[in-house]
Amino acid sequence: MKAAILGGVLGAMASLFACSYLDSHPPQVCITADAQTDAGDGGFRSVTLPAGWDAGSGGR
Amino acid sequence: MRGYAISSAVAEAPITEAMAVALTKNLRRLEAWWDVELYASTVWEHQAHVDVKWSPTVGDMLQDPGYAVVHVVDSLPDAPQDIAYHTVDEQGRPVCLISWAAVLAEGGTLTGPDGLTSAIGHEILESRVDPTCLSYVPLPQGGSTPLEVCDWVQGSDYCEPGSPDVYVPNAVGPMFFVNGKFGRLDIASDLSAGAVTQAFQETPGGYHEVEAPDGTVSNVFGERVPEVKRLRIDRVGPRGGLRRCARL
Numbered sequence: 001m002k003a004a005i006l007g008g009v010l011g012a013m014a015s016l017f018a019c020s021y022l023d024s025h026p027p028q029v030c031i032t033a034d035a036q037t038d039a040g041d042g043g044f045r046s047v048t049l050p051a052g053w054d055a056g057s058g059g060r
Numbered sequence: 061m062r063g064y065a066i067s068s069a070v071a072e073a074p075i076t077e078a079m080a081v082a083l084t085k086n087l088r089r090l091e092a093w094w095d096v097e098l099y100a101s102t103v104w105e106h107q108a109h110v111d112v113k114w115s116p117t118v119g120d121m122l123q124d125p126g127y128a129v130v131h132v133v134d135s136l137p138d139a140p141q142d143i144a145y146h147t148v149d150e151q152g153r154p155v156c157l158i159s160w161a162a163v164l165a166e167g168g169t170l171t172g173p174d175g176l177t178s179a180i181g182h183e184i185l186e187s188r189v190d191p192t193c194l195s196y197v198p199l200p201q202g203g204s205t206p207l208e209v210c211d212w213v214q215g216s217d218y219c220e221p222g223s224p225d226v227y228v229p230n231a232v233g234p235m236f237f238v239n240g241k242f243g244r245l246d247i248a249s250d251l252s253a254g255a256v257t258q259a260f261q262e263t264p265g266g267y268h269e270v271e272a273p274d275g276t277v278s279n280v281f282g283e284r285v286p287e288v289k290r291l292r293i294d295r296v297g298p299r300g301g302l303r304r305c306a307r308l
Contacts, residue, residue: 043115043116044065044120044122045113046113047081047084049085049088053088054221055089056089056093056250058092058094059235059249
C-alpha cells in the first residue's frame with residue numbers, strides 16, 4: 001500500500017517536472033510557418049501541409 | 061508514381077525547407093485546378109495529390125523508384141545551355157535535372173522570380189499534368205500546341221501564403237485551353253489578379269510552341285522574353301528548355 005502511494009506521488013512529481021521541462025525546452029520539430037516536414041528515407045523528408053490548408057477553389 | 065523527390069548536387073544551391081514547402085503549396089494549388097484530369101492519370105496512379113520529398117543534403121538522390129527525381133546540378137552535361145532536362149532513367153521513372161549555372165546565366169537566384177525554385181516548380185507542375193509529354197491541344201487559329209501549363213504565363217511567378225520571398229511558377233488551368241473562355245484562368249488568380257484573362261492569352265514573358273497543320277513547328281514569344289531565353293528556346297524548343305521527352 002505504501003509502495004502504491006509512493007509510486008503515485010512520484011508519478012505526479014515526474015509529470016509536473018515533465019510539463020515544466022517542456023515549457024522551457026520545447027520539442028525540436030521542423031515546422032515552417034504552416035507546414036511540417038518529417039524525416040524519413042535517409043536524408044529525405046516529407047512535406048505535410050495541414051489538412052485544412054487552403055489550396056484554393058481550383059478556379060471554380 | 062507516388063510523388064517527387066527534390067534534391068541538389070550543388071553546394072551553392074541546396075534545397076531548403078522553405079523551398080520545399082512553397083513548392084508543395086504550389087503543387088497543391090495546381091492539383092486543385094486540374095483535379096478531374098489528374099484523377100485520370102495512370103502514371104500518377106489516379107491520385108488527386110502526390111507526395112513531395114526533399115533533402116537538404118547536397119548529393120542526395122532518392123532511390124525509391126516510386127518517386128520522380130528532381131535534381132539540381134551545376135550544368136547539364138549534354139545540354140550546357142539548357143535550364144532543365146526531363147528524361148527517364150533505367151527504372152522508367154521521370155528524372156528532371158535543373159542547371160544552376162543556367163539559372164544564374166538568366167539572372168535568377170535561389171528563390172527570386174525566375175529563379176531556381178521557380179524552375180524546379182515549372183518542371184514539377186508540367187510533368188504533373190502531362191507526365192509523358194505526349195499531350196497536345198488544338199489552337200483556335202488551327203494547328204496545335206503542347207500541353208504546357210507554365211510556358212504561356214512564364215514571368216508571372218508568385219509567392220504562396222506563408223511562404224514569403226519564395227517565388228513559385230504560375231500555371232494555367234484546364235479552361236485556359238478552351239477557346240472562348242475568359243475570367244480566372246491561372247492558378248495565381250486565387251491570390252491576386254490573374255496574369256491572363258482569356259483563353260490562349262500569352263503573358264509578356266510567356267512563350268509557346270505552334271505545330272502548324274502542315275507540320276512545321278515554330279515558337280511564339282511574348283515581347284518581354286529575354287534574348288538569351290529566346291535563343292535557348294528557339295534552339296531546343298519549349299520542351300527542350302524546361303522539359304525534354306521523346307514524342308512517340
